[in-house]
Amino acid sequence: MAYTTEEGRTQILDDSAAAVRDLTEAVAALGDAYEQLDDDSGDRLEAALFKPLQSAYGQLQRTHTEFAARVGMTPARFAAPEPGAVEDARALLERAADAIQAAQDALAELQDTLLPVEVGDRELRTGLSDVRTMIASLPEACDEFVRMLGR
Numbered sequence: 001m002a003y004t005t006e007e008g009r010t011q012i013l014d015d016s017a018a019a020v021r022d023l024t025e026a027v028a029a030l031g032d033a034y035e036q037l038d039d040d041s042g043d044r045l046e047a048a049l050f051k052p053l054q055s056a057y058g059q060l061q062r063t064h065t066e067f068a069a070r071v072g073m074t075p076a077r078f079a080a081p082e083p084g085a086v087e088d089a090r091a092l093l094e095r096a097a098d099a100i101q102a103a104q105d106a107l108a109e110l111q112d113t114l115l116p117v118e119v120g121d122r123e124l125r126t127g128l129s130d131v132r133t134m135i136a137s138l139p140e141a142c143d144e145f146v147r148m149l150g151r
Contacts, residue, residue, distance in 0.1 A: 008119035009071050015110040016064040016128070017076035022103035023057040023135075026096040028081035033092035041149065048141055053100065056134035060103075063127030070121065090146050097142035100135050107132050 003011075030050045034042050061078055068075035087095070107128055110116065116125045 005119045006073075008115045009067075009073060011113070012110065012115050012120055012124065013064065013068055013073060013076065015106055016060065016067075017078075019103040019106040019110075019131075020057070020060050020064060020076070020078055022099045022106065023053065023060060024078065024081050026053055026099035026103070026138075027057055029092045029096035029099065031081065032087070033089040033096070036089040036092070045145060049096070049138060049145060052134060053096075053138055056131050056138075059127060059134065060131045063124060063131065067120065067124045067127075070123070090149060093142045093146045093149075097139040100142070101139045104132060104135055104139070 027050075030045065030053060034045055034050065037045060065075040111125075111128060111132075116128060
């Protein structure tokens with residue numbers, strides 16, 4: 001399917017915004033899970049999951065916003081993570097893992113389209129790749145954290 005440069009860039013912005021929304025959901029879920037944990041477990045969650053996720057979340061927002069600015073388009077507006085429904089810590093960690101995996105899948109699909117190569121730029125490609133690297137191990141780390149809860 002043929003597309004214009006503007007259509008391709010719009011697709012990049014839409015797809016990267018969807019991945020940011022997935023990471024927003026994961027940040028909120030981990031924040032809610034943190035509130036339910038004891039101090040030691042909360043500290044482990046923060047170090048192993050929340051800080052790396054928050055870094056990736058910020059990087060993807062910057063990548064999206066800076067690309068939009070470089071190409072003269074309007075970036076998406078991102079709402080702050082909101083608390084979700086009251087769930088136990090295990091369910092929240094599983095929800096975070098699912099949301100992180102959804103973001104990972106969305107970014108992989110975007111990269112597979114070759115749009116970042118054809119109508120993007122080096123900074124965009126680097127940002128997307130860096131975020132994927134940052135979040136690659138997090139779904140499994142969430143699952144491992146669930147297995148270790150209460151031990």
